[in-house]
Amino acid sequence: MLATAIVLGVIAVALAWPVPMALSRAEWPARAPAMALALWQGIALAGAASMIGGLLAFAAIPAGSFAAAAEQLAPALLHGAIPPQYAVIHLAALTLAVGLAVHLMLNVALTAVRAERERRRQHELIAILGDPMPGMPRTLVLAHPEPLAYCVPGFRTATVLTDGLVQALGPDELAAVIAHERAHLDQFHHLVLLSFRAWHSALPWFPIANRAERAVALLTEMLADDTARHEVGDRALGSAILLVGSSGEPGAYAESGGVSPDRGMLDARLARLGISL
Template identity: 50%
Template sequence: MHLVLNLALTSARSRRQRHRHRELLSLLSSPLPDAPSTRIIDHPAPAAYCLPGARSVTVLSEGMIELLSAEQLEAVIAHERAHLKQKHHLLLDAFRSWKRALPWFPIATRAQDAVALLVEMLADDYARRIVGDSVLAEAIELVDGTSTSGAALGAPKDRRTPEQRRTDISARVERLTSPPRSVPPAARLVVAIVAAALVIVPPVLVLTS
């Protein structure tokens, strides 16, 4: 019950924050020509993020537009729209509420960090199908190399340490630039057997006890 209540409170708080943020954006940003769901804020630091909701928007800073080529900018926009399309905010809210409910539980923090990286990789996978791996990897490294990424007005605060941020960026870029290693058939078979056992064995033990 405690976890469910925290999830409800976290979701309500997130909706209120997004609503206030959207109202602020309507005053301090302008729509991208021919793309009214993409807003531009006048700030020199490169930033890109999205606001989910009934009127979801993708937000770019002038610094981001000036830094990237047209193709790289397309990669960033595709990445942010993947977050909206796949509703990653719901997953992040769930793990954020878990951490708030159990702040003393170290696995809650590690789980939130791992899921945050996972949704970035999922958005990368969507964008790479549109612009290609190398273009997306170049855009990620260019933005990260400015050391001011996300510092634009209204951009979500990055609560990671510089070391955590660098590790996450490296993991994302490596996925895009290094060919994937195939899993041997024997290893896949072992994983399938273990997964099946985890599903089948507990009910069998309960029924036979």
């Protein structure tokens, strides 16, 4: 079990810092955003599993296996008679593993509840204030001069535009924006972003959690751009991005501290289209 604990510990350390740092600085994710997004998800899941698994393996060293440790320690939960071979350091590792697992699960649940509350609020507001866009199902227009576009997930998905956006864009550019927002919904980007928002919320002091959330947010924007490029071409999409700017698409879960698109993300998206500011 000691060897298992060491191996899992090494993996946890590697996935906690050097591997995600290297990925966040690499240039290839812009060329393969789907693969990079899958890799980020794998890093997050494997990192958490190896960290918790390493602590549990260390705690189980006196028993020689997870099953034997569970068999020996389970009665202690009821009778309080902890086997003498378990030192304080083993019990501390067990407590830390359980506490970390519970902390992560609670943060996922809390983030999901907050996101659901915000989603319902958005649906209520756009149902009252929005007007259906002719010829565009599940698309609503708000009477507002600022050029904004965003999507609201759920059982009843909706793409929301403002009058300012509709008036500022031509037909192809508008089609690019709508295709981009619908790609977010069709590819369930809100669920991916929710998991990384929960990770960052659970470990706000952990620098790589913030870096991971920002990287994933940019990758989802690139994937949505790829759908729009396929439907309307690079020229219309690039023109729409230039006209709307980074402030034209509020980030998912921005109300609860999530990442909002900024100038860096805007530059990265335009660079893929061969456009520079």
